[in-house]
Amino acid sequence: MKDKLVLENISKVYGEGETAVTALQEVSLRVKQGEFVAVMGPSGSGKSTFLSIAGALLTPSGGTIAIDGRDITNLSSKELHDVRIHDIGFVFQAANLVPYLHIWDQLLLVPRLAKNMGKQEEEKAKILLERLGLAHRMRHYPEHLSGGERQRVAIARAFMNDPAVILADEPTASLDSKRGREIVEMLAQEVKTRGKAAVMVTHDERVLDVCDRIVTIKDGVLYN
Numbered sequence: 001m002k003d004k005l006v007l008e009n010i011s012k013v014y015g016e017g018e019t020a021v022t023a024l025q026e027v028s029l030r031v032k033q034g035e036f037v038a039v040m041g042p043s044g045s046g047k048s049t050f051l052s053i054a055g056a057l058l059t060p061s062g063g064t065i066a067i068d069g070r071d072i073t074n075l076s077s078k079e080l081h082d083v084r085i086h087d088i089g090f091v092f093q094a095a096n097l098v099p100y101l102h103i104w105d106q107l108l109l110v111p112r113l114a115k116n117m118g119k120q121e122e123e124k125a126k127i128l129l130e131r132l133g134l135a136h137r138m139r140h141y142p143e144h145l146s147g148g149e150r151q152r153v154a155i156a157r158a159f160m161n162d163p164a165v166i167l168a169d170e171p172t173a174s175l176d177s178k179r180g181r182e183i184v185e186m187l188a189q190e191v192k193t194r195g196k197a198a199v200m201v202t203h204d205e206r207v208l209d210v211c212d213r214i215v216t217i218k219d220g221v222l223y224n
């Protein structure tokens, strides 16, 4: 299978001089199409920094990143913005839904932002909502959904732009263990069916068996 996400020798130093903090040291990771990798590690070990760099939200101090075979390391901020809109789907700890949009518009916001709106996109949204058991919630606003339902909307939204890479930052943090597991299972299933590469930062040991591979970050060093 093809490598969809490749990070090579990534380092990140925050600040300068005496106050400089090395958050990542020569971290490398390859994620293949259809592969779901969990990243674990203690607080402050560099997990968020790693995910932000993989998601083109933060530029590394050294090393290279490629998504779907394209090197994105030295792109301009406008180009990185486009990479985030077209090539990456994010699922955050809290679902981060837009409070004043119902679920249907929430999903269609993605193609609208990417200026890629059409009948096909509506069809895609419909299929995702059905697959994630949300079809009957289409016209509901986030405040009227349960925590698990909100996370499922966040998952559907992450897949809307058909990205090469899915990045999830503790997606089960606000859920009880049963709901948390359901969410990760759904995420894994979509990753497999659609041939995405996924990386999930988690503290939740109960969902690790759903992942294909577990890596650990300690003091900025990644252990495979």
Ligand SMILES: Nc1ncnc2c1ncn2[C@@H]1O[C@H](COP(=O)(O)OP(=O)(O)OP(=O)(O)O)[C@@H](O)[C@H]1O
Pocket (backbone or CB within 6 Å): 014, 015, 021, 022, 023, 041, 042, 043, 044, 045, 046, 047, 048, 049, 050
């Ligand atoms: N913007 C920043 N400026 C300076 N130092 C930072 C910044 N962001 C993170 N750090 C430092 O970099 C290191 C790694 O932080 P990071 O947030 O990546 O860890 P983490 O593993 O995600 O932690 P947690 O599990 O608590 O979220 C920590 O020492 C942190 O204090």
